[in-house]
Amino acid sequence: MNGEAPLLLRLGILRIFDTLHILLPMRTIYNWCRYAFNLKVLLRNANFIKSGAPDGLPIPPPFLIHEVSGVYDQRAFFDNGIDGANCIRQNLRRNNLSIESFGSILDFGCGCGRVLRHWRNLPKTKVYGTDYNPRLIAWCRENLPFASCSVNSLAAHLDYPDATFDFIYAISVFTHLTEDLQVPWRDELFRVLRPEGYALLTFQGTRHQHRLTEAERRSFGSGNLIVQQSRYPGMNTCQVFHPESYVRRLFSRGGEVVDFIPGGATDAGGQDVVLLKRV
Numbered sequence: 621m622n623g624e625a626p627l628l629l630r631l632g633i634l635r636i637f638d639t640l641h642i643l644l645p646m647r648t649i650y651n652w653c654r655y656a657f658n659l660k661v662l663l664r665n666a667n668f669i670k671s672g673a674p675d676g677l678p679i680p681p682p683f684l685i686h687e688v689s690g691v692y693d694q695r696a697f698f699d700n701g702i703d704g705a706n707c708i709r710q711n712l713r714r715n716n717l718s719i720e721s722f723g724s725i726l727d728f729g730c731g732c733g734r735v736l737r738h739w740r741n742l743p744k745t746k747v748y749g750t751d752y753n754p755r756l757i758a759w760c761r762e763n764l765p766f767a768s769c770s771v772n773s774l775a776a777h778l779d780y781p782d783a784t785f786d787f788i789y790a791i792s793v794f795t796h797l798t799e800d801l802q803v804p805w806r807d808e809l810f811r812v813l814r815p816e817g818y819a820l821l822t823f824q825g826t827r828h829q830h831r832l833t834e835a836e837r838r839s840f841g842s843g844n845l846i847v848q849q850s851r852y853p854g855m856n857t858c859q860v861f862h863p864e865s866y867v868r869r870l871f872s873r874g875g876e877v878v879d880f881i882p883g884g885a886t887d888a889g890g891q892d893v894v895l896l897k898r899v
């Protein structure tokens with residue numbers, strides 16, 4: 621119990637702010653202060669913007685980066701995106717697949733293009749991105765013109781016809797969807813994926829159990845989905861944890877689990893990776 625005192629304190633404070641309906645403004649103020657007084661990151665960002673990103677594309681402003689990744693450091697965001705693209709490549713390769721072999725790919729919950737930007741030079745692949753946050757998509761549309769980006773709703777609906785994509789990936793997106801959204805989004809992603817197409821998704825699993833209370837850990841151990849701050853679906857404030865057995869159960873319908881890689885998303889804090897094939 622003692623070891624979990626800081627976690628319980630943090631969750632308790634969040635709950636009080638939430639009850640008072642001041643959780644989001646308090647978070648914003650806290651985060652602004654963290655950035656404004658962080659001279660090291662301010663200087664690093666100034667230098668990075670001056671030299672330009674190595675891929676020649678614009679880099680998102682710190683506050684957009686923070687919305688998707690919780691950090692303000694633009695260089696770290698860029699490098700972390702390279703890691704993300706490499707992780708996808710490696711996890712495909714270990715299953716004898718390659719990103720170049722796909723005719724069309726979708727980055728579901730693409731944020732401000734952390735990973736998406738690294739597909740610019742794919743020779744014959746059409747690249748799509750979608751996210752429910754219009755500010756992130758506005759940035760992608762303006763700055764990553766090689767990709768077709770659009771806004772979707774929080775509820776499970778995409779404007780693409782059935783079987784549009786050969787490959788869909790979603791890095792740390794199901795990790796913010798409340799339980800009522802998990803099945804509908806599974807079905808919607810499978811709808812727009814072509815039969816025999818692949819999907820790669822990441823989840824906060826066993827390695828993230830330290831962020832759970834004792835009671836939540838027990839429930840997680842019994843195979844249940846754990847949702848913290850469920851009043852904020854889609855936002856990073858809402859944190860969702862998936863036991864492996866839950867992931868396998870969820871995706872056994874409409875798809876086949878081809879591979880499960882514990883901690884395989886090194887760019888996303890060691891989230892678990894699942895590779896699915898649509899049946």
Ligand SMILES: C[S@@+](CC[C@H](N)C(=O)[O-])C[C@H]1O[C@@H](n2cnc3c(N)ncnc32)[C@H](O)[C@@H]1O
Nearest residue numbers: 688729730731734751752753774791792793854
């Ligand atoms: C932790 S961020 C990850 C962003 C991006 N995948 C990356 O790895 O940089 C989670 C993203 O999921 C998006 N998201 C959450 N719910 C969504 C939904 N229902 N539809 C589309 N995007 C969603 C958020 O707007 C946010 O961009």
